Amino acid sequence: MAEPVFPGVWFVGAGPGDKELITLKGYRLLQRADIVIYAGSLINTELLEWCPQAQCHDSASLALEAIIGLMADGVRNGKCVVRLQTGDLSLYGSVREQGEMLSARGISWQVVPGVSAFLGAAADLGVEYTVPEVSQSLIITRLEGRTPVPEKEQLESFAAHQTSMAIFLSVQRINRVAERLTAGGYPPQTPVAVVYKATWPERRVVRGTLADISEKVRAAGIRKTALILVGAFLGEEYHYSKLYDAGFSHEYRQA
Template identity: 75%
Template sequence: MTQNVIDTSKVYFIGAGPGDCELITLKGYRILSQADIVIYAGSLINHDLLQYCKEDAACYDSASLNLEEIIELMKDGISAGKLVVRLQTGDLSLYGSIREQGEELGKLGIGFASVPGVSSFLGAAAQLGVEYTVPEVSQSLIITRMAGRTPTPAGESLEAFAAHQTSMAIFLSVQEIEEVVKRLNEGGYPLDTPVAVIYKATWPDERKVEGTLADIAAKVRDGDIRKTALILVGKFLGEEYHYSKLYDASFSHEYRTA
C-alpha cells in the first residue's frame, strides 16, 4: 500500500508512452490524474494525454522553456504544496534529459520519483509484430543514435555498432537517413539487411516504411518522413527464424520434462 502514497514534496517524472494514450502505465495515469501542475514535453507527447488531468490543473508546455524555467516551475509548485508532474515521452531512461533535471532539483533539496513508460522502440516492435531477439538470429539489441548537435562518445559510432550485425534501434536520426545507411554499410551490415522505419509508432497517424539498406533511404524520402521516426535494422526483420527451446517438446527444463 505504501507504493500508492503520493508524496507532494517530490516531483514525479512520468513516462507518457510512445503515443497511444492507453500505453501510459496505470501508475503514471493515477498520478497524472491527481496532479496540480503538469509540465509536459509539448513537441513530443500526445496532447490527448492531458485529458487525464484535473480540470483545474495548471499545464505548461516545456517546448519553449529552458532548464532554469522548468526547475523554477517545479520549485514554486513544491513550495506551494502542489503535486508536480513532469510528463515526458516514451520511457524516461532513454534520451529523456532526466539526469540534469534531477541534479538541479537536488541542489534545491527537492527529491523526485520516476514512473517508467513504454518506449517508442517497444511500441514500434509491437506495431510491426516483431521481436528483436530471434533465437539463433539475434540475441542482443543496440539502442543508439547518430551523432548530431549532441555528439556520441568515442567508440559509439554507427560503424562500430554495425560490426556486430545484431538488432539495432536508431533514434533521432531519420533526417539523415542516407548517412545512416552509409555508416551502417561501412560498419558491416550488408546492403540486403532488412530495415523498417516507423513514424510516430502507435499514434493515429503512424506510418511504416520497410525495405533494405539498399533502398530504404529512397523510400523514406518518398514517404516524406523527416522526424519523429525510429530506424530498425537487422535480420530479426527478415524471413529467417528459429523456434525457441522454451516450448520445444524435446527440451527439458526446471518446469517440464521432455
C-alpha cells in the first residue's frame, strides 16, 4: 500500500553522499514531494533528480526563521514538504529546533532516518567499529567550536576509554584533536583514519597515527567535510566472533 503523504513536513536523511544511500522511503517521498528544502552545502544535489516536479530551495544561505517560513507556507497550501538533510538527522541534525517551531504552528512533521557518515566511512574502509576482544563500544563526538561541548564530554575524558571513536566537525583542528586524545590516554601510535567526503566519488582517505595524522591531513589539504576515526579497530589485531564458531552453541545451532 502506498505511504500516505499528508500536508505536512517530512525530515529525510539524505545519507552521507552516494545518492543511492538514501532509504526507499526517503526516495519515495522525494518523488512525491511538492517542495524540497535541502542543505545545499552538504548533500549530493543529484538527489534532486528524483523530484523534478518539486520546488527546490537551497537552505545554505537561509536562517532558521526563513526555513520554517518556507515549510509553513507550503503546508498551508496543502503541499507535501521534504526537508532534506545530510546523513541521519539524529546526529548534529538540528531537527529538534525545527520540529518545535513547526509544532508551535500546529504543523505535523515526521522523520525518516538516513545513513550517517560514520557508517559510510566504515564501509569505505571495510572495517568494523566493534572488533571482538579489541573494542565493543563506539563514541561519537566532536570538538567544541561555535557550539560548546559539555565539560564531561571533553575529548580527554572519552580518550581514557581507548575505545573506537568517530569525531565529526573537527578536521579543521586535527592537530588539537590529536593532542587532546593523546593527553587523555590514547597511545601516540593509535591508528587514525581521516575520511574526506565518505561515499562520494571524490572521497579520500588519509591514514596515520595520533603522532603523525595532523601533518598528513595538512599535506592532503583536507580542511572540512571529513570524519576522524580513531582506535585499535583500525589496527592489525583481530579475533573471530564466537557467533559462527563451530564450537560455540547457541539457540539455533549445537556445537
